[in-house]
Amino acid sequence: MEEKAEKVKETEKGKGVMVVVMDTPERSKSNQVTTSTNKFEDSPVFNFLNNLSPIEPVKSIHITQTVNTLSFASIPSIFTSPHVSSLKGSRFLKRHQLADPSKPEFATDGGNTIDKNDPIIDGANKSDKSHEILYPEGSVEEAIYKPSYECSKLEIKLGQSLVYDSRCSHSILTTSNDLSAKHSAEYAYTSSTFAPFIQEASQKGLYESRENEEGANQIDQDNEATGCDWESFISSAVDPLIFESPINTEFCKKSMQSGESFYANVSNNMQNTLSFSEAGSGEQVGEGSATENPSSQLGEGSELKEIAETHDMVAGCSTSNPSENMDNELDSGLYRGVRRRCLVFETARALRKHLDKNSASDSPLLMQSDGNTSSSDGQRISTKDRSDSSRCVLAGIGLHLNALTTTPKGYKFVAKFRTPAPQEELLNNSLAVTMLDREVSTVENGVPPVEDESQASGYIVNEEITQSSPKKKRSKLELAGEGEACKRCNCKKSKCLKLYCECFAAGVYCVEPCSCIDCFNKPVHEDTVLATRKQIESRNPLAFAPKVIKGSDSLCETRSDSSKTPASARHKRGCNCKKSGCLKKYCECYQGGVGCSINCRCEGCKNVFGRKDGTEVELEEDEGDITEKSMGDKSLQKTAIQNNLEQNPDSALPATPLQCGRSLVQHPFSSKNKPPRSSFPSIGSFGKIGNFVAQTKSDKHFGNVQEDEMPEFGQGGSPNSGIKSSSPNSKRVSPHQSGLGTSPEVRRGRKLILQSIPSFPSLTPKH
DNA sequence: GAGTTTGAAACT
DNA sequence: CAGTTTCAAACTC
Incomplete structure (x- = not known):
């Protein structure tokens, strides 16, 4: 010795x-x-x-290396396309690896880190029933998962989301602090406090941005604790870098940009967080606690919502299966198809069982937030949806929301849980729309919809609806805007076994409120339902897939974040309206609260949420938005967009600001209905023209299309006339139109398009 | 509440 | 794939 x-x-x-x-x-x-x-x-x-x-120095070294790696890693992450979600899994692995090594150190040395992690872990394990978090994976997942949600929320809510912002700021602060390393004490403090947050923050991508901005992060820390924190931080940070969806990152950045005040807030938040974490009972999951705190800070009326969100977060984290988590992440981050239908009934059943088992265990929080008891597992998804929706609601969807509110279908779907079908996964990229739907659901439904989920079978019977609301009520509610989710079918001949039936189409069992006749869409006939469903799916695999899909381009969203509208959301197949002008619920696009897209074959489209034409152009112009497409569509789309901007200031609202990603997203789906148009595809074939169209095509379009379409335009005589709302619009366009494209003006139009085109591709994260 | 309109779904 | 029919929601009165 x-x-x-x-x-x-x-x-x-x-x-x-x-x-x-x-x-x-x-x-x-x-x-x-x-x-x-x-x-x-x-x-x-x-x-x-x-x-x-002497161990400390060693650690510090080690840490430093990690940091460096992180810094480097961060760069790529920044550029990572949102679509990369698939990669997340792999990243996870990486992250775990990183994290694991650090753990031992923590265990030995510094209680700080350990403390942080432990609470989380313990909390996860203890906490629940529903929230089973397998450490470390579980924690990681949580981090990833939440952030996505948060980010999404942030997007939606920017204004309200002090909490989120604060979180972002937290992460930022921590980073900065680490960088400074001067305040070792703070480090220990913050690091420990934030440990849980870090992961979240990392996911948010704040780290990335932060790191990039500040440059390489060097850690001089002498404190082991600090080092530990860093490691944890780093590990977490790495993930974010990799995993970060651009959206989140951007949002965070925005939030950061929006206010330096965040920093101040951050400090406060940090304190709160600490207290919270400390206070956090074993039940609470580390993150969950963290999230809640901010809400408390906010003290806004939104508390409930936030809580709900938190729950959602937790629920999402709770997923025991990594695969599920992954899915969840995808869902959350990407915003899955708005309407989640129970594509897989069997799964739904399983979920039901789970729910039944777990239902008893629902956390009070959940109850509070939603007012409904949600089962942990099955509900997770549902909760997410809810949360999303809630977020969305908070976020202030803008015009879209209004429109969405009108759409009953969305509500229905929202509540449902569903296992993602493979098809849907394909859609994941396009997920965005989901948010819209969710938002709508939350907004309209307010509290109730959530519950549906609890039931969570593939088919969901909306008990709330069934119990409380008879049709009459329903209609009233609907009128009020709240009850729309409750709508039920009125099928007489289809036996509710065809897509005519809204319930069936939505993957929901019919309920009492339904006035259907000879209804087979009931749990009693589950076999029949499933069989029928399979048949339909065999014909059209996407028959039960969400009709509305969000554009993958987070970028677009980010851009427009101000608008926060579901910009890129579009109807999968597009509508075929001829008389309604896409201004009535006959139009699925309108009903879904989304703008028409290139996929649409509608005539005289006046979709408030975005005309099929304008969408793309909007990307560049952003605000413009759209509304316009009505015109003859094809030809003018480009111009229309501008016109819209000019003419319809209102249109801006609609918001579908952009649709940037639309084309991309839709492609998969669109292929059916319409010729595949890649972002720059030969859209022209349809005549519906995408603005994107390849340059050459665009030119052609202009020439040809305009002429062809001109008539429509011309209907009004003036360029404007063509578009009701827009009519005045086309000032710019009109000339082109009038000129039939021959004039130099037409060329201008082209130029505009071309210009826009380049930008567009660059924007699109994909590929 | 009845009747009409509308467009998706289903069918041919 | 296009055209027609069926269907139920949305809408109007």
């Missing part, structure tokens, strides 16, 4: 770093021995030696 002690002393003297390193292990060994014996432990000398142990 004495020899060991001597060695230690020598090492302490600090010869070379090498020495220290070499010695350190020995010392540790010696320590272990001592530990085993326990004899020497008590001796003050030993303790002193231990305290003096």
